[in-house]
Amino acid sequence: MVTRTELVSRLERAFLDHGYAQLTMITIAGIVDVTRRTLYNYFSSKEEAFRFLIEQANANAVEAGMAAGRTALAAGHDAVEILATILDIRYGNARRRLSQSPHAIEINDQAFRRCRDIMVGSAVAFQAELAAFVVELEQQGLLRLKNGISPEDLAQLLADGARGTNQSLPPIAPDRLHLRYRGMVRALLHGTIEGER
Numbered sequence: 001m002v003t004r005t006e007l008v009s010r011l012e013r014a015f016l017d018h019g020y021a022q023l024t025m026i027t028i029a030g031i032v033d034v035t036r037r038t039l040y041n042y043f044s045s046k047e048e049a050f051r052f053l054i055e056q057a058n059a060n061a062v063e064a065g066m067a068a069g070r071t072a073l074a075a076g077h078d079a080v081e082i083l084a085t086i087l088d089i090r091y092g093n094a095r096r097r098l099s100q101s102p103h104a105i106e107i108n109d110q111a112f113r114r115c116r117d118i119m120v121g122s123a124v125a126f127q128a129e130l131a132a133f134v135v136e137l138e139q140q141g142l143l144r145l146k147n148g149i150s151p152e153d154l155a156q157l158l159a160d161g162a163r164g165t166n167q168s169l170p171p172i173a174p175d176r177l178h179l180r181y182r183g184m185v186r187a188l189l190h191g192t193i194e195g196e197r
Helices: 007-018 025-032 036-042 046-074 079-099 104-114 116-139 151-166 174-190
Strands: none
Touching: 007 025, 007 046, 007 079, 025 036, 025 046, 036 046, 046 079, 046 104, 046 116, 079 104, 079 116, 079 151, 079 174, 104 116, 116 151, 151 174
């Protein structure tokens, strides 16, 4: 029997392929290859299934992003590349998957309407992990924050920049997101001007 957690990738595929509005619990059960009874044992409604998907996808993305950052650190990359890697995995992978869906706008809209609390909670948790990682980067001498800038401040700015990058207009080609994250991180860490006039 499939577990609730094992349903995540199947649910994601169902929503990306069919959108939110067109799905019913009966059609979801068929798409994810479980009986209606099994699906209803796990979720009382389509919205509950969608919220579970968003919660799990965010948790997985945070975990994968932080792991990728640790791998980049172990490989000897600089702070810009390490932080850009974290953001690209944390935010970019979801954006790239979503961009493949003909229902991307609807899914994005439904996520913000139905799952804002989950998304805020995920953002807070991620930014706390990112701030702790910034402290590690400081301790290893890979960056030094200016007076008045805390690790929490930098984590907030990086996360805000990544979310803004994902919503850029005109949209950024999914295969170029990593370059935009890197440029944004570089600008935040090093500034974009040489001096005041």
